[in-house]
Amino acid sequence: MVLDNLGSSLRGTLSKLQGKSRLDEDDVSEVVKEIQRSLLQADVDVSLVMDLSDAIETRALEEEPPAGTSARDHVLKIVYEELVDLIGESTEIPLEPQTILLAGLQGSGKTTSAAKMAWWFSKKGLRPAVIQTDTFRPGAYDQAEQMADRAEVSFYGDPDADDPVQIARDGLEATADADVHIVDTAGRHALEDDLIDEIEEIDSVVDPDRSLLVLDAAIGQGAKDQARQFDDSIGIDGVVITKLDGTAKGGGALTAVNETESSIAFLGTGETVQDIERFEPNGFISRLLGMGDLKQLSERVERAMAETGDEDDDWDPQDIMKGSFTLKDMQKQMEAMNNMGPLDQVMDMIPGMGGGLMDQLPDDAMDVTQDRMRTFDVAMDSMTEEELENPRVIGQERVERIARGAGVDAESIRELLEQHKMMERTIKQFQGMGDGDMQRMMKK
Numbered sequence: 001m002v003l004d005n006l007g008s009s010l011r012g013t014l015s016k017l018q019g020k021s022r023l024d025e026d027d028v029s030e031v032v033k034e035i036q037r038s039l040l041q042a043d044v045d046v047s048l049v050m051d052l053s054d055a056i057e058t059r060a061l062e063e064e065p066p067a068g069t070s071a072r073d074h075v076l077k078i079v080y081e082e083l084v085d086l087i088g089e090s091t092e093i094p095l096e097p098q099t100i101l102l103a104g105l106q107g108s109g110k111t112t113s114a115a116k117m118a119w120w121f122s123k124k125g126l127r128p129a130v131i132q133t134d135t136f137r138p139g140a141y142d143q144a145e146q147m148a149d150r151a152e153v154s155f156y157g158d159p160d161a162d163d164p165v166q167i168a169r170d171g172l173e174a175t176a177d178a179d180v181h182i183v184d185t186a187g188r189h190a191l192e193d194d195l196i197d198e199i200e201e202i203d204s205v206v207d208p209d210r211s212l213l214v215l216d217a218a219i220g221q222g223a224k225d226q227a228r229q230f231d232d233s234i235g236i237d238g239v240v241i242t243k244l245d246g247t248a249k250g251g252g253a254l255t256a257v258n259e260t261e262s263s264i265a266f267l268g269t270g271e272t273v274q275d276i277e278r279f280e281p282n283g284f285i286s287r288l289l290g291m292g293d294l295k296q297l298s299e300r301v302e303r304a305m306a307e308t309g310d311e312d313d314d315w316d317p318q319d320i321m322k323g324s325f326t327l328k329d330m331q332k333q334m335e336a337m338n339n340m341g342p343l344d345q346v347m348d349m350i351p352g353m354g355g356g357l358m359d360q361l362p363d364d365a366m367d368v369t370q371d372r373m374r375t376f377d378v379a380m381d382s383m384t385e386e387e388l389e390n391p392r393v394i395g396q397e398r399v400e401r402i403a404r405g406a407g408v409d410a411e412s413i414r415e416l417l418e419q420h421k422m423m424e425r426t427i428k429q430f431q432g433m434g435d436g437d438m439q440r441m442m443k444k
């Protein structure tokens with residue numbers, strides 16, 4: 001996770017301030033040093049670290065904490081605001097026809113991200129096409145074609161051509177029936193003049209609506225020069241950070257965002273086409289800082305529960321914490337979660353839980369996207385009461401019957417059952433927590 005260290009070390013330092021209503025210069029200086037240390041460790045550019053920490057220091061010393069606010073919360077708020085200011089909103093990606101140009105060095109994850117983004121757009125109901133113009137890297141064509149295939153999106157490339165600009169031109173023509181064009185470009189090991197010339201030419205032919213810089217999350221101080229040069233040549237509107245599933249520091253992304261005065265558009269979190277997330281700044285920064293907020297959480301839970309299900313429904317979320325977890329529970333749970341937002345963010349609102357328990361769970365344990373939820377929903381409608389209460393009775397024959405009845409493929413039914421098992425395991429872990437936070441949260 002990007003800047004994970006910042007979150008945990010800052011939490012440590014801030015916890016020392018607990019109970020204080022005012023901070024003296026020594027306190028502030030200790031907090032600021034800690035912030036600097038974690039940002040530098042995360043490979044954020046030195047001058048950016050200084051700017052950020054200066055701003056935080058000045059504000060922490062000059063601004064009076066509002067009445068009733070502890071010094072700790074006040075500093076946290078300042079750090080939060082400064083980071084929000086730096087990272088900004090996520091790059092605007094409208095769900096409409098558009099052309100996106102991807103830039104970045106070789107190996108940064110452009111080809112992978114092109115297919116992932118195309119997959120993402122296709123899930124939003126658009127018809128994307130990937131255009132591969134990388135004639136420099138052997139294998140780029142095959143890789144791009146295979147990934148586009150996996151993403152089930154249109155693809156254009158020409159393994160025999162050697163002029164990327166011509167490929168881009170032909171590609172736009174050949175995929176004219178697509179509405180979102182994602183143009184992948186060549187990278188180099190380092191920034192070289194011919195790379196810049198090439199991408200500038202492609203840029204002028206393609207005339208993209210937005211150009212995104214693809215950066216490996218592990219990139220450190222090199223991010224600044226890259227971001228500067230790509231921004232100078234084609235104008236960067238947003239950053240895609242890849243390989244966040246690795247042990248990345250992620251600081252380079254902050255540097256790039258600052259350098260290009262842009263923001264983050266997408267996060268890459270694995271090697272398959274589905275491993276892509278739209279960047280969400282508020283959740284991201286709150287999680288970064290470990291800003292647990294039970295009150296906000298319980299309000300969200302209450303609201304979500306109120307929006308879920310009928311009044312006369314005898315479904316009670318607390319039951320989940322007691323007995324067995326049925327498919328019916330799962331259906332309600334999915335609905336509630338959908339109203340609350342991603343569960344990992346919800347969990348991060350619980351002090352002491354963010355970044356802890358959730359990290360031990362499989363990433364997708366609770367991740368049910370709206371599309372899948374709809375499929376699951378119709379599938380469950382085709383199940384008998386017995387099956388809903390006790391999914392263990394569903395064997396191969398029943399899977400096929402349910403699939404036919406619901407008009408979905410058998411694979412979706414198996415996925416649903418798999419998802420149920422995963423959630424059941426997760427719930428069991430919470431149950432194992434006895435009187436833990438989860439139960440208290442559910443009782444609010």
Ligand code: GDP
Pocket residue numbers: 104105106107108109110111112113137143187242243244245246268269270271275
């Ligand atoms: P390009 O040269 O910029 O087109 O980079 P590629 O798309 O070929 O990616 C380089 C390598 O990084 C490939 O082995 C990809 O599978 C891998 N990769 C790309 N994005 C991710 C990601 O989000 N997570 C992981 N684990 N690997 C990634």
